[in-house]
Amino acid sequence: MAMTDTDTATPQMEISDEVAIEIRNMNKWYGAFHVLRDIDLTVQRGERIVICGPSGSGKSTLIRCINALEEHQQGSIVVDGTPLSSDLKNIDKIRSEVGMCFQHFNLFPHLTILENCTLAPIWVRKIPKREAEKTAMYFLEKVKIPDQANKYPGQLSGGQQQRVAIARSLCMRPRIMLFDEPTSALDPEMIKEVLDTMIQLAEEGMTMICVTHEMGFARQVANRVIFMDAGQIVEQNEPEAFFRNPQNERTKLFLSQILGH
Amino acid sequence: MSDTHAESVAFVRESVIPPAPPPARETGAVRWLRENLFATWFNAILTLVALYVLWVLLSGLVPWVVNGTWQGSSLAECREILQGNGGGCFSVLRERWPQLLFGFQYPDYLRWRPVLAFFLLFVAVPPALFIMFLPRWTLIVTAIYPFLAYWLIWGGTILTPLFAALGFLAGYLAFSIVERRGFVLGLAAGLLAAVAVWWFGGLLAGEFPRFARLEAVVSRAMGGFMLNLILGIVCVSLSLPFGILLALGRQSRLPVVKGFCVVFIEFVRGVPLITLLFVANVVLAFFLPPDANFDLILRVIIMITLFASAYIAEVIRGGLAALPKGQYEAADSLGLDYAQAMRLIILPQALKISIPGIVNVAVGLFKDTTLVSVISMFDLVGMIRGPILASTAWAGIYWELWAAACIMFFTVCYGISQYSQWLERQLHTDHR
Numbered sequence A: 001m002a003m004t005d006t007d008t009a010t011p012q013m014e015i016s017d018e019v020a021i022e023i024r025n026m027n028k029w030y031g032a033f034h035v036l037r038d039i040d041l042t043v044q045r046g047e048r049i050v051i052c053g054p055s056g057s058g059k060s061t062l063i064r065c066i067n068a069l070e071e072h073q074q075g076s077i078v079v080d081g082t083p084l085s086s087d088l089k090n091i092d093k094i095r096s097e098v099g100m101c102f103q104h105f106n107l108f109p110h111l112t113i114l115e116n117c118t119l120a121p122i123w124v125r126k127i128p129k130r131e132a133e134k135t136a137m138y139f140l141e142k143v144k145i146p147d148q149a150n151k152y153p154g155q156l157s158g159g160q161q162q163r164v165a166i167a168r169s170l171c172m173r174p175r176i177m178l179f180d181e182p183t184s185a186l187d188p189e190m191i192k193e194v195l196d197t198m199i200q201l202a203e204e205g206m207t208m209i210c211v212t213h214e215m216g217f218a219r220q221v222a223n224r225v226i227f228m229d230a231g232q233i234v235e236q237n238e239p240e241a242f243f244r245n246p247q248n249e250r251t252k253l254f255l256s257q258i259l260g261h
Numbered sequence B: 001m002s003d004t005h006a007e008s009v010a011f012v013r014e015s016v017i018p019p020a021p022p023p024a025r026e027t028g029a030v031r032w033l034r035e036n037l038f039a040t041w042f043n044a045i046l047t048l049v050a051l052y053v054l055w056v057l058l059s060g061l062v063p064w065v066v067n068g069t070w071q072g073s074s075l076a077e078c079r080e081i082l083q084g085n086g087g088g089c090f091s092v093l094r095e096r097w098p099q100l101l102f103g104f105q106y107p108d109y110l111r112w113r114p115v116l117a118f119f120l121l122f123v124a125v126p127p128a129l130f131i132m133f134l135p136r137w138t139l140i141v142t143a144i145y146p147f148l149a150y151w152l153i154w155g156g157t158i159l160t161p162l163f164a165a166l167g168f169l170a171g172y173l174a175f176s177i178v179e180r181r182g183f184v185l186g187l188a189a190g191l192l193a194a195v196a197v198w199w200f201g202g203l204l205a206g207e208f209p210r211f212a213r214l215e216a217v218v219s220r221a222m223g224g225f226m227l228n229l230i231l232g233i234v235c236v237s238l239s240l241p242f243g244i245l246l247a248l249g250r251q252s253r254l255p256v257v258k259g260f261c262v263v264f265i266e267f268v269r270g271v272p273l274i275t276l277l278f279v280a281n282v283v284l285a286f287f288l289p290p291d292a293n294f295d296l297i298l299r300v301i302i303m304i305t306l307f308a309s310a311y312i313a314e315v316i317r318g319g320l321a322a323l324p325k326g327q328y329e330a331a332d333s334l335g336l337d338y339a340q341a342m343r344l345i346i347l348p349q350a351l352k353i354s355i356p357g358i359v360n361v362a363v364g365l366f367k368d369t370t371l372v373s374v375i376s377m378f379d380l381v382g383m384i385r386g387p388i389l390a391s392t393a394w395a396g397i398y399w400e401l402w403a404a405a406c407i408m409f410f411t412v413c414y415g416i417s418q419y420s421q422w423l424e425r426q427l428h429t430d431h432r
């Protein structure tokens, strides 16, 4: 992967003191199952965080709590100064500022690519259709698929669909992007095109939280790598230190498993 | 092939195999017959049996149709003309055709009005059915049609349907203005505005009953296939929105809403339609004050609509359940509220999946409108069973009448079925 040119622009400088996301003592249960335990996490504006960990460790649940797709039972989550409570107004506000990409893209199959991208701006942001389409084309160009604008999602490859999903989120002009294993449903040759899009986004200073096992991506882009296991944050560090010198036994085991072959 | 070396495991292709055309299919009628009809001795026997059955059927049907007569004005005259040649006595259709269509009480000099309403249907319905090919404003025609059709068929002052329509319009406007302050508030405002306009319209229509007036026809006079069509079209159109609401309500997180919907659906599905019709006929009239002019057709429409919407709700629930959870999550994560997510994302997909089921209910409902004949309404079946077969002229003639009824119903139902299959192809965008 093209590490050299981005490595020089080590992202540290762009991070502001401003807090984007603050999670304090957050706990969540599914019934009696304690899925997230005492999560504490502060994300600065402009920071890029990669979360990894074994399957079932609660990574998806954690980032889905941030935009209230799941509700938490204890502790507090503050996104961009807005506390996440059961108040629907706050939830709507947070959701319109936080973009999310899913493992299975979740594009709307009955709408064209362009309609997928303009729907939320038109209905949520109340932007005129013309303008929304212009914005959509801008972002579709950015993810390099403007020529597919009038096709339906089912006619695109997986990598293209995921890039459309990213463009769709960007059309809402979010200040924070969440990614939940965006490349793990993709064929190997399509992973790169999606990662390139995400790298580009990172270079522009987007605040990002990515659940991913793409360690090359983590090394290149992340300010911080977080390892989760059994619903807890087990270890976090800067990527170089995290990969070179993991401290916790479980981290070591996990890294040896995914990097081992 | 010469460039493969079968004895070694390693293999490198040295020549490219050029594409070849597929083997030519052998053709010819004899070959087709042998392959499709006489492939095995068992197939051959089945074919011969089928041919025999076909022969028996046709040898009865063809002379009946070909030798049939359209002359004569009673069964006796008909028999005289036919002189036992096995032909059908289709004269009953010619003579009683207006009754089959309109019933026996609709004034004959006013029949142009329902006929006009029927033909206007072909102007009003396409915008709703083929909206993807037409500009959106054409839907206005569809929206005006029910009120116009009511005025044409029932007559009376135009103020009644006019203010009925205006009430809906006022309700919609009030809703869309107030909705920004909250959905429930919007609903209340809409309802209030609509009721106010209807009340005012009622006063006005009572005050000026002769304003732009068509001669009024009472509901009891409606009959024949016209009644089936009225009931079918009105009930299908009404039960679709109610069915959607019930299906969404059944998924609701609010226990009261959910409970109501579940109880309603389970109750209505567990009761035969015919008992509901008897309820409409007898019990409602018993509870309402005797002078309340609560129209029988209206009562029947309410009952059939309730019945069909419970079935449609279950069909749509299946469609909702078939959608992946990711669609809800994507809509949520983009900040769409519940109403937007349902209207723009969930329902379009769920309804598409549900089309075959909905059409199934619609076709069934249309045929079930014949059940009103048991509560002494004279729809097509009621007309045949009652006034026509009971008349001295035509007593004892069955085949011709029932065949005509079958053909009329079949035409409509087959049309609905063909439309739905076309619609499914049109909406096939997901390329799965």
Ligand SMILES: Nc1ncnc2c1ncn2[C@@H]1O[C@H](COP(=O)(O)OP(=O)(O)O)[C@@H](O)[C@H]1O
Pocket (backbone or CB within 6 Å): A030, A033, A035, A053, A054, A055, A056, A057, A058, A059, A060, A061, A062
């Ligand atoms: N809706 C749910 N109900 C009950 N248990 C769930 C639900 N969703 C996830 N879980 C459980 O919570 C745990 C964490 O899930 P998840 O956050 O998806 O893990 P990860 O994304 O790290 O693989 C898993 O054990 C999973 O089985």
Ligand SMILES: [Mg+2]
Pocket (backbone or CB within 6 Å): A059, A060, A061, A180, A181
């Ligand atoms: Mg996951």
